[in-house]
Amino acid sequence: xxxxxxxxxxxxxxxxxxxxxxxxxxxxxxxxxxxxxxxxxxxxxxxxxxxxxxxxxxxxxxxxxxxxxxxxxxxxxxxxxxxxxxxxxx
Numbered sequence: 001x002x003x004x005x006x007x008x009x010x011x012x013x014x015x016x017x018x019x020x021x022x023x024x025x026x027x028x029x030x031x032x033x034x035x036x037x038x039x040x041x042x043x044x045x046x047x048x049x050x051x052x053x054x055x056x057x058x059x060x061x062x063x064x065x066x067x068x069x070x071x072x073x074x075x076x077x078x079x080x081x082x083x084x085x086x087x088x089x090x
Contacts, residue, residue, distance in 0.1 A: 001021065002009040009017065064077065073080035 001017070002014065068074050068077065068079065071079040
């Protein structure tokens with residue numbers, strides 16, 4: 001994988017990454033199993049109309065306050081969430 005990604009990986013890093021790739025492939029297998037049980041929507045007859053007209057069914061902001069009230073934390077019109085990314089400087 002490192003060669004395909006064109007990155008340098010030390011032998012110890014490669015050994016550590018092997019376990020991570022095994023976990024990732026396990027998750028992919030679970031997703032593939034789930035996809036196998038879902039109906040195949042690509043098998044739509046050629047003559048079927050799969051389009052619908054775009055219509056606005058709600059007013060802008062109609063549910064905003066209710067959604068913000070349901071959030072665990074908010075600041076004005078924003079939902080506060082846990083920080084999961086960091087910058088290089090941190």
